[in-house]
Amino acid sequence: MNSPETGSASSPGGGSVEGEPVLRLSGVGKSFNGVTVLDDVSLEVPRGRFVALTGPSGAGKSTLLRLANGMHLPDRGTVSTLGEDPAACSRSRLRALRARVGFVFQQFGLVGRLSAMENVLMGALATLRLPRYGVMSYPRALRVRAVEQLDRVGLADQRFQRCDTLSGGQQQRVAVARTLLQSPELILADEPVASLDPAASVLVLDTLKRISTEDGISVLCSLHQVELALTTADQIVALRDGHLILNEPATTLTPARLHEIYTPTGEADA
Structure with a gap:
């Protein structure tokens, strides 16, 4: 599994610094009512990158996004968002962190x-x-x-x-x-084009990509549409059954490889 290179560590004051990933998950696990949704997930989102988060429904994509801004807290592992650990933030500090993180909903x-x-x-x-x-x-x-x-x-x-x-x-x-x-320094987008027609989907994602490039804003965007992920994203991450199974530059992937993520495990192994 490929992992993006990272630069310097967090600054003493806890804020993000140049070269540090805007989002880092280390060995993160999350369960709801005894059901594991994310299991030992480690991921880094570099500054200024558009990262597509793919995978079947129920893979844990929405949970991962909500962990990133403290809407959920991990059961295991750690999350660092813009140099802050949402689980360790006071209410006021969490509000301040969320002001630096934009969230685009479906x-x-x-x-x-x-x-x-x-x-x-x-x-x-x-x-x-x-x-x-x-x-x-x-x-x-x-x-x-x-x-x-x-x-x-x-x-x-x-x-x-x-x-x-x-x-x-x-x-x-x-x-x-x-x-x-x-x-914002980081935009989280949860299936932002799921309810849109193809032309509108392309326009919305092109807008997000352009803004990410122009302003150096990192975008972590969950998507089901394989072709849109490949044409828009710099980096593609895939979850299945709560596990991180893919993390590569979009340029190294083919539609066929990414479509395999959505194939049930038994069929893929057959």
Whole structure:
């Protein structure tokens, strides 16, 4: 199994440093109600890389993503996210860590009756002291940044349109723009194109890839679509039955090899 090279270790203050992986799992195990979901998983996500997380349903992909930002805590092993161990963080420190980690969900997580602009601005709520009602209640600097991020995902002209009138692909790009407003150092995306048609899927993933390249943001994105993983990702990781079974540069893989990940073990060995 290939493993990315890493640079220097964490800084004394606990924050991430140049060359250090933005995410490191070491011997991680996680079970729910006695059922093992992840078993002895070790993985590093380098800074500025787009990593596709593949594998059959139930392989542990969503659990791994939630371990990365402290939504779940490991039963065994350790997790280091941007130089922090979520399991060891106080509530305030965990909030601060999550502010540096963007999360893009399959179901968008938007408020349909609000405009694209206001949904993007909601990405800054964790940094504001008081509740906000309406676009104009946000500081002007944030409104300018929100328009900039919508422009980056190709939706500046739709910024005042209600989100429930946008297509699924457009809504997911609004969700990406909202994440970008956080200025994240790591983006976790959980099946972000599972509910989209092929054309919209390509557009959303191309947007994430471009932003990853332009801003040096690491992306860990779970995907079922083999061809999209191969054309988008720098690195491909695969889970099956809770085990890490593949970790290679996308350029060394073929569709046939990656499709094998989805073949039941008995059939593959037959």
